[in-house]
Amino acid sequence: MAKLKITIVQSHIYWDSPVKNISQFEAKLSDAHPTDLIILPELFNTAFSVTNEGESMSGETIQWMLSLAAKNKAVILGSLIIKENGKKYNRLICMNPDGSHQHYDKRHLFDLMNESSYFTPGKNRLIINIKGWKICPLICYDLRFPVFSRNNEDYDILVYVANWPASRIDHWDKLLVARAIENQCFVAAVNRVGCDINGVEFSGHSSLIDYNGNIIFKGDDSEHLKTFTINKVELESSRLKFPFLKDVDSFAIN
Structure with a gap:
């Protein structure tokens, strides 16, 4: 498929309240336009409560994502705290409408919030395929590390x-544009809004940026749900006209 519909969900997140957060996202998405991909914020069911015990991969939030994906006939992306084999992960779940799923564990843990004291870092990137579009999902602090997100002509x-x-x-605004330009790809980024119990404020600026760094959409600091359609033909045309990805340096990441 040449076109892909992406839905960005920018929202406040209630602290350590999975049931309340699931309920609010359910309500927000009840009037969503038909879409192929729904993107929720990082730790959308608990906010940045790193001491939360987390859920198993068969827990309530995963079951809700499964139901939501089937109901909307769309892929759902969002991260939550998963406990597995005695370890906790900030895990991004890619839930497909047929109930199958893949995941990516956040590699770059944010020690200003003591993430590495509670979570185990991931090691590998994930590339998923939705309607012929190759997508690389990453989490928050990963944005600051361009080597890890380097496009080896393996995602769009x-x-x-x-x-x-x-x-x-x-920094968020500028780095998102930089990642789009240097990787000659679309960037879809979803941030939360509001203020958490520690007094940390979040101003949103969820964004959709094209392969030339043009800002298709940048949100303000309010809650919103937006759906956009992007065109792969335009991306491929740009890459043919200026095929610099073939000249990128290769890096080995330990």
Whole structure:
């Protein structure tokens, strides 16, 4: 398929309240337009409560994502705390409408919020395929590390889910554009809004950016749900006219 519909869900997140958060996202998505991909923020069911015990891969939030994907006939992306084999992960789930799923564990843990004291880092990127579009989903702090997100001509869209604070939102805005340009890809990024129990403010700025760094959409600091259609023919045409990805440096990441 040449076109892909992407739905960005920018929302406040209630602290340590999975049931309340699931309920609010259910309500927000009840009036969503038909779409192929729904993107929720980082830790959408608990906010940045790193001490939360997490859920298993058969837990309530995973079951809700399964139901939501089937109901909307769309892929659902969002991260939550997963406990597995005695370890906790900030895990991004890619839930497909048929109930199958893949996941990516956040590699770059944010120690200003003590993530590495509670979570185990991931090691490998994930590339998923939706209607012929190859998508690389990453989480928040990963945005600051361009080597890890380097496009080796293996994806068309970078997706970031985040709890990125208002105090550094200018970095978010600029780095998203940089990732789009340097990887010659679309970037779809979803951040939360509101204020958490620690007084940290989040100003949203969820964004959709094209392969030339043009901002298709940048949200403000309010809650919203937006659906956009992007065209793969335009992306491929741009890459043919300026095929610089073939010249990128290769890196080995330990």
